[in-house]
Amino acid sequence: MKPLNIVVIGAVAGGATVSSQLRRFLPDANITVIGKDSRMGFATCGMPYVLGGLVESMDSLVSVTPELFRDKKSIDVRLRHEATEIDRPGKKVIVRDLDSGETEALPYDKLVLSPGGSARTPEIPGSPSIPVFTLRHFDDMAEFENYLERTHPQRGLVIGGGFIGVELAENFRQLGIHTELVEHHGRIMPISDPDMSGLLEQEMKENGVVLHLGREVRSVTGDRVCLDDGSEFRADFIAAAVGLVPNTELAEEAGLTIGPTGGIATDPFMRTSDPDIYAIGDAAEGRDWFTGKPKRVPLAWSTHREAFIAANHIAGGNTEMDGLLGTSITKLFSLTAGMTGMSEQMLKEENMAFKTIIHESRSNAGYFPGNGKLRLKIHYDPDTRLILGAQAVGEKGADKRIDIIATAIRGRMTMDDLAAIEIAYSPAYSSPKDPVNMAGYKSMDRPGNRTDGK
Template identity: 50%
Template sequence: MKKIVIVGAVGGGATVAGQIRFYDPDAHIVVFDRDSTMSYAACGTPYVIGGVIEDERSIIMTDPEKFKKKRDVNVKLQHEVLEIDREGKKVHVQNLVTGEQFQESYDTLILSPGGSAVMPDVEGIESSKVFTLRNYEDMQRIDQFIKTQQPKNAIVSGGGFIGLEMAENLKHLGLDVTLVHKSPTIMSILDTDISLLIEKELALQGVKLLTGTTIEKTEGKTIKLGNGIDLQADFIIMSIGLKPNTELAEKAELNIGETGGIQTNEFMQTNDPSIYAIGDASENSDMVTGDPKRVPLASPAHRQAFIVAQHLTGNKLAKKGLLGTSVLKVFSLTAAMTGLNERSIKDKNLQSATVTHTGNSNAGYYPDHAQITLKVHYNPETRKILGAQCIGGKGVDKRIDVIVTAIYAGLTVDDLQALELCYAPPYSSPKDPINMIGYKAITK
């Protein structure tokens, strides 16, 4: 009987355990996680804080007892794996409640340790109320603070996914919100013109935005910025980045790649073939360029879990790479992207051309329609699509999903005009924005 030990019981870890059990009914599977909650939807935590999701327990998919009963998988929460003995094929584990330490043997080890929120070195930070949002317990702490202390204003530091989602949800609660971001524009994975549309939406919704600066010092509720501005805030949400949890892998002398993640091959194996790495802490390759890439999002983690389960049960299904497809709700806007943006294209010195189309999400005469802007980068010689971004009121996600499929299938930008997409007035137009990109590219 094969014994599989998994480190991490959230997205990637819980999924790979379930997937392996589906394909191998006889494997002995043990999962360790240092948190007190498993298999929760981390992406839902800002919406619990904002009161959009009323029952916080609804984002927990299962617990150790249910998982054992349904999947016959042993999950041990509040247990931290301290060390990997690669030669002896054992992990050294500590029970964080009792302090007891023990060893657990494995035939296969799967690392899904996730990442930790980056906390900057800020003078006086201990004098202020500061939170990060990385796990279920973080969510509960923020939620409890807001409900018991009834703060009036907040600063969100960092204009990425979590920062923007928290700004929206805190505003939804009626707080006065200021968003502080180090770079000149927010959402650095987007092109500047798309980011500026999000900034406009933030202003319309009453979120104050200060870019090109950071929190330099705090004195209780007085927050001093690097640009000389002083702000007042009852609390701060720090969301400036995510650091992959690679300490365990580093101690075991597993290779760490240039993105800071654990290097893996197309089957998610590390340089030790009996050890796999998935999720936020794993480094894969870019589907467009082949360069190292790390995407700390839920969808890649679930896909990686499937690949590992397939590989362990005899089906060598290789991963083709990552596109970094993502979508974000910011009040009335939706923004989505896939593949390379303008900055990465320039950094990699790639040949490129761009087609942009602004039009309606569906028939303009239909009452429920919105404006969307679709922007596609492509190689002008091969015509292959390098990346795309879309922003607007509705129908944004489905356009990017089509582009993702086109990239995966190897279609050219010119092929987009030929796609026979769904049309009815509530949903699209006879010439969908996707088709219009193809027509414009051929003309160009």
């Protein structure tokens, strides 16, 4: 059989992973990877920590190189190249060298789209004299880091209170920068429940971040920022973290179906509306674990899983992408905040009946040094008692509990099962009845009854 010609568009997390998996499954395939950035396979999630100095070098975020892929995997990686057109009838991709301007047509049998997304840049009325930064590409980080090291700014404005916004605010405070954060929602981390967001807001205030919640930037004149409530303050720079726009232009121009979330529509094997073209990562649309409705989760775990699914299917496998929980976690000063599955707002929007259990405790034995506060919140179906979602905020151990519950959801376990999970115990790590166990016990309103048929 003639070796497959496979072209991968995008060389960051999804593109690097899918090409590696393809080589593992298809040792004879001809694989070419096209990337617009100056680096490949870099860890975008680590960028705020490079700026804050917790990660010493931005080069630490680069795990692979084109030379490594060429020498170890026989994969042709072309950085600083852009795919400008997909010729579906001719099964060719038109690629332009961004440095020389030369173009080339690359034939493909299978094409994988991993174009990622572009950072949204908010419109800032007025006449600002201060720089506005976004953090999406490797060169964005390099430019931002250079500015911080060269000018040593004293005051910064963060626009956006999601994952990247709060992480940037923390890292600016670590640098001693007076930081003000503007979020148009009435709370930070609006994806989580209000009471859990409140814990994070308090942590930010205690660490010197000035919050402007439910507010918008009205104008910036010089270095003077004016909000829509009339308040004003100075800033030396603006860091915008207001989400991303999936890069679907190439797919749209090729006539591929775009789903209701704005991502490239895919089937459970990550195939687009063209069976020879696959889409993965931030620009791809999957489906929700609970509802089966279209869902786009621009996070690293889902990208890597989708990369495996696509490579496996191209190689003849039939493993499906069976739904996304949106499991996520972030560090914020002394706290960790994690979640999986449905939030209160999501459940209400879907008109799904649910009950909620909240358990507040220490992360491990209270007498053991280094224990921390932990708040665990779980939503579940009142009839089947299946777990619908969970959130945890704490000084220690939030990650462990969210990971256990994400596993329990995929295993279709009930609240009763949470009480029965035999969790490893030592005073340094847990309690004889772990917070996960306790949440299960607290949900039982009748002695010894089960409703899951086991």
